[in-house]
Amino acid sequence: MAHAVFLILSRILAVLVVAFALAHPAAAQTLDTAALAKGFASRSFDDVEKAVTQLAASGSPRAEPILRALNDRLLVIAADGALLIDKAGAYENAFTGEAVTPTAKPTPIRVNNKIRTTLAAAMGALTLMSPDRQKRLEAAEAVFKSRDASARPLLDKAIAAETDARVKARLIEARAAGVLLDQTATEAERVEAVATIRARGDQDAKGLLSSLPAEVPPAVKAAADRAITAIEAELALWNVAQNGYYGLSLGSVLLLAAIGLAITFGVMGIINMAHGEMVMIGAYVTFVVQETIRTSFPGLFDYSLLIALPLAFLVAAIVGMAIERSVIRFLYGRPLETLLATWGISLILQQAVRTLFGPTNREVGAPSFMSGAFDLGGLVITYNRLWIIVFTLVVFFALLMLLRFTALGLQMRAVTQNRRMAAAMGIRTNRIDMLTFGLGSGIAGLAGVALSQIDNVSPNLGQGYIIDSFMVVVFGGVGNLWGTLVGAFTIGIANKFLEPYAGAVLGKILLLVFIILFIQKRPRGLFALKGRAVEA
Amino acid sequence: MTSVVTPQEPAHLTSSLLYLDDVSVSFDGFRAINKLSLSIQPGEMRAIIGPNGAGKSTMMDIITGKTKPDTGDVLFEGTTDLTRLDEAAIAHLGIGRKFQKPTVFENQTVEDNIHLALKSDRTVLKNLFWGISADEQAKIDKILVTIRLAADRDRLAGDLSHGQKQWLEIGMLLAQDPKLLLVDEPAAGMTDAETIETAKLLKEIARDHSVIVVEHDMTFIRDLGVKVTVLHEGSVLAEGPLDVVSADERVIEVYLGR
Amino acid sequence: MLTAKLLADRRGLIFLAILAAAAILVPALNLLTPEGSALHVPTYAMSLMGKYLTYAILALALDLVWGYCGILSLGHGAFFALGGYAMGMYLMRQIGPRGVYGNPVLPDFMVFLNWKELPWYWYGFDWFPFAALMVVAVPGLIAFIFGWFAFRSRVTGVYLSIITQALTYALLLAFFRNDMGFGGNNGLTDFKDILGFNIQSDATRAGLFALTALTLAAAYLIARSVVMSKAGKVLLAVRDAESRVRFLGYRADNYKLFVFTLSAMMAGIAGALYVPQIGIINPSEFAPGNSIEVVIWTAVGGRGTLVGPAIGAILVNFAKTTFTTGALAPYWLFALGGLFVLVTLFLPKGIVGTASDYLARRRAAGAKPEPVAAPTPDPAE
Ligand SMILES: Nc1ncnc2c1ncn2[C@@H]1O[C@H](COP(=O)(O)OP(=O)(O)O)[C@@H](O)[C@H]1O
Ligand SMILES: [Mg+2]
Secondary structure, X not given: OHHHHHHHHHHHHHHHOOOOOOXXXXXXXXXXXXXXXXXXXXXXXXXXXXXXXXHHHHOOOOHHHHHHHHHOOOEEEOOOOOEEEEEOOEEEEOOOOOEEOOOOOOEEOOOOHHHHHHHHHHHHHHHOOOOOHHHHHHHHHHHHHHOOHHHHHHHHHHHHHOOOHHHHHHHXXXXXXXXXXXXXXXXXXXXXXXXXXXXXXXXXXXXHXXXXXXXXXXXXXXXXXXXXXXXHHHHHHHHHHHHHHHHHHHHHHHHHHHHHHHHHHHHOOOOOOOHHHHHHHHHHHHHHHHHHHHHHOHHHHHHHHHHHHHHHHHHHHHHHHHXXXXXXXXHOOOHHHHHHHHHHHHHHHHHHHHHHHOOOOEOOOOOHHHOOEEEEOOEEEEHHHHHHHHHHHXXXXXXXXXXXXOHHHHHHHHHHHOHHHHHHOOOOHHHHHHHHHHHHHHHHHHHHHHHOOOOOEOOOOOHHHHHHHHHHHHHHOOOOHHHHHHHHHHHHHHHHHHHHHXXXXXXXXXXXXXXXXXXXXXXXXXXXOOOHHHHO | OOOOOOOOOOOOOOOXXXXXXXXXXXXXXXXXXXXXXXXXXXXXEEEEEOOOOOOHHHHHHHHOOOOOOOEEEEEEOOOEEHHHOOHHHHHHHOEEEEOOOOOOOOOOEHHHHHHHHOOOOOOOHXXXXXOOOHHHHHHHHHHHHHXXXXXXXXXXXXXXXXXXXXXXXXXXXXXXXXXXXXXXXXXXXXXXXXXXXXXXXXXHHHOOOEEEEEOOOHHHHHHHOOEEEEEEOOEEXXXXXXXXXHHOHHHHHHHHOO | OHHHHHHOOHHHHHHHHHXXXXXXHHHHHHHHOOOOOOOOOOHHHHHHHHHHHHHHHHHHHHHHHHHHHOOOOOOHHHHHHHHHHHHHHHHHHHHHHHXXXXXXXXXXXXXXXXXXXXXXXXXXXXXXXHHXXXXXXXXXXXXXXHHHHHHHOOOOHHHHHHHHHHHHHHHHHHHHOHHHOOOHHHXXXXXXXXXXXXXXXXXXXXXXXXXXXHHHHXXXXXXXXXXXXXXXXXXXXXXXXXXXXXXXXXXXXXXHHHHHHHHHHHHHHHHHHXXXXXXXXXXXXXXXXXXXXXXXXXXXXXXXXOHHHHHHHHHHHHHHHXXXXXXXXXXXXXXXXXXXXXXXXXXXXXXXXXXXXXXXXXXXXXXXXXXXXXXXXXXXX
């Protein structure tokens, strides 16, 4: 295990550390344009392929546009044997770039699959020098996959010129792939190539190492086998880590959806079936904010979520307080009736949103800091999920602080622990009830802002979360925020680890069944409060 | 005879109806019952007094299976370990209980309340029949007379006065015909006249049942005229006739001091 | 004794009389009157009423557990759907080689999924008595197992409600899966005949309607005889003061388990009658929202009255049909949601409960109160 961890660390290093490079002077070549044009014009696919290879190896700046044209079926032969590129009806000379007007309609050059493969490798090699970093990266990958030994001179050139560490590492790996399969390379070179590929450590590296031809010397073969075992161990570990991350991500979504419920249900004991609709309202507030920004202040788009947060909190909190004052307060002490009435409210809210915004999904965009992903070793981490994890934890701890250190928090705890005593001490319990419920609802609204980034914003958004949220709160132990935290992450991670074995749906069912059984064993959840307070 | 007896002597397991030894229970770290030992003989009536929060009701919770003790033995008829049984099984053995807060079935008639309590087969299938046998009806009628509710038999139990509910609950205990009755504060909330009637009723019951009565009201205890156990902070402080116990200094201090 | 007491309930008698009349009249008006006649009941209307009656059975079943034992099940739709699926499996097998793919054994969806053999749990469903047994046995068994765990570990109140909801949610997810072998998303449909009768024909529809009305009557009588027995008194006692019941020596868990299982079986029968009249059963019947709707039918009619929930189911569903087929369709959810709120706030006893309270108050003060609702002591003729 320790060994594998070490491998992973060294792997991260390999990604981050700049690889050394050797400079090669580029050999300038002049193009034998006539021979090339003849090759392309040939009826034999072999000749065409040869021409492709020659052109690619020439290093000429015209090689790339010509090959691309061939690939796009835009490379044509004029009646006079000149090689032309078809520019949407207008033509230019392939080697010089001059515009020409052919007398007769030129014939396109035909390619077969074999040529296509060669072409792909050749173009890959050519784009190795592209000024666009992304293109170079893709090209290096393409060469790695094509294992094309002939690209080596180009690779050497590219490695020498490359300044980006990540691209350079990929280039070196691509070169190693060529060396590994090159029968003319020395055994030592090939063993070293195995090491380079082993350090890459992903599925593709494993694939390359396990498909070596029979000719490789036993020493190379043995090195490759060792490397495969090592890569497999490492991949398994990364896989666990990736599942763990997905689990954390799901857990944070569950937690975010459940925190508000932990207040209204956990602390106040109100069964609010419209909780999911508070989340939905938060998501729609985000939508409205973004629409306004899109139409009126496009420059603020990246701040749309930040602007939506306080508004979503307020709107959801106000709706929540209205519900508490108009319905729920008449039903205190009658949990089953509360459940039914709030279910009715949830239907009304859904239909209201459907009437206002239509029944279909609304598009909520991602600000730039939330789009994209980055690799952390073997992990792929998307920014939106990462931000949601961070946001969830911030909300959670802010709430914890609020309950612990503010006057409002103190009064809330007092009222929920002993309502009559609190009232006797001059706390306006009605007001506290309203504010507490508003707080829980407002937090659900905040959750809606975050969830609008990963879920469909539709009137049914909330329904998807209500059962899960209750499961989390009950599983974690009612009235215990920390329990909710642990419950959410436990369920999230368990779910993601079950999925690969059971599939998404079955995994979810298994988890539900598990929680049902768990609640029956420990009806008060993981972190149960004890004593008479609970029985009341 | 003259001094307060503490229940340290090894009880005769076979002869006690109920035997508690070294029983403790805590709630969230608070020791409600602390090394409590107590034994009740067959046919005995025992009064238990003690300040509020002394653990009297909790003791009854333990005997009836509502609360499981952390440590200690609770034996019934010398052999049966009550800590292993649930409420229904303990009720089956013949232990009946009246709660401190009267709990009757408020949405059912007085007569139905007694009918439900009447000693009979408790399984579902045996109760899917209608009607009442003449024998059962006679028992119900007798109990209704005993608890002075014959005229109210068709009223909903929820409509009764507080005192009447207390009696109805005692009636339900009688209907169960248990070997041991646990009666928690039967006179609470009663008028003086009702209290006297209740004491009479309990003495009547004690003729052919063992009874443990918890009560605050000293005149009531005096009326009963039985051995008294004083509970304090979860354990026995003193035990003996009321006169002796009430002269005990520690008891006086617990009740009046501080 | 038994009949005498059953008959000593005028409300129930009226209810039974109406059902008996409906069982005879509606099919008669459908079959015997000509199409254009003013008295004619069209087949679609009869099937619609038949659907309402199956819902009434479901609501009555829920009332047995909620109204009389305090168990608010948010998963009764699951038992209904399970009964429906058992019937649907029988109807699927009856199609035989008449399916689109003409496979004599495999239902179309299995052929489509490239299955080669009938899964073992489909065996026997071509034989009606077996399927009929499964209609009650499967919901009963699932309710029994679920209740056995839940009641024994004393999960009560909203916790119980929420896990019953999770139960139906889990079943919903499961039945959506194709490899469960129940037709996945599409469920079971395209039925041809039942017990040899063409399922589309008016006569079969009429027969199904009459059967449903009579089943509702039978369900009422069974439920009524349970709640009037001593066990029924125990159930009420469990509802009002569960722990007190235990101290009297009753195993409250067993009573709950009994009534929960019985109720699930009734729900299963309701589902089995629903499927041939509607012509389809699919996983959406397991949706948690459906089960909560049953609760509101029960609440509207008046829980703890048996007759009330049946009436509530019919009224609410009639309103739903009226709403959703007209211009008011977008407002149906507002109406339904409002109903939830208003009934819980202002009509906690429901229509029948409130009405009988009112009648009882108007009657002489000497009337003998009955546990749940006011009695009507004088037997009808
Ligand atoms: N289930 C419980 N949870 C927490 N505390 C309890 C519980 N049962 C009893 N207690 C505590 O134990 C103490 C004894 O209570 P009780 O037995 O009711 O006293 P009393 O002698 O007045 O009947 C009280 O302080 C009470 O708060
Ligand atoms: Mg007490």
